[in-house]
Amino acid sequence: MPSTVHHKLRIGADQFTGQKVVDQQFLECDFSGADLTATQFVNCVFYDADTRTGCRFSGATLKEASFRQCDISMCNFNFIKVGAGNQRMPRTGCRFQQRQFHEPDHHAQLVLQCLHQEE
Numbered sequence: 001m002p003s004t005v006h007h008k009l010r011i012g013a014d015q016f017t018g019q020k021v022v023d024q025q026f027l028e029c030d031f032s033g034a035d036l037t038a039t040q041f042v043n044c045v046f047y048d049a050d051t052r053t054g055c056r057f058s059g060a061t062l063k064e065a066s067f068r069q070c071d072i073s074m075c076n077f078n079f080i081k082v083g084a085g086n087q088r089m090p091r092t093g094c095r096f097q098q099r100q101f102h103e104p105d106h107h108a109q110l111v112l113q114c115l116h117q118e119e
Helices: 106-116
Strands: 004-007 020-022 024-027 040-042 065-068 094-097
Touching: none
Parallel strands: 004 024, 020 040, 040 065, 065 094
Antiparallel strands: none
């Protein structure tokens, strides 16, 4: 279970850029516009089971980012930037491995499917 809990935070533009983030829980956090280039999320939760909402990643840069053993249920990935030149989704550069979904989340599954088409 993730040990550090962040609740309703607005994530700064370069707050996690290039970092390895392990065992953290982000509840209703806003990553919109954040540069998450080369950021590694491991065993993190981005889904609030109580409110049944995920975090917002709208317009975030996810080039070479990875989400391993993370729950991204109900997260908003509109207009994410991945790959060379910050091209818009879908393209290579972001990996989601051993992900979990607490409920049917067709939007997150579509994001994953599009990202994996180029691998």
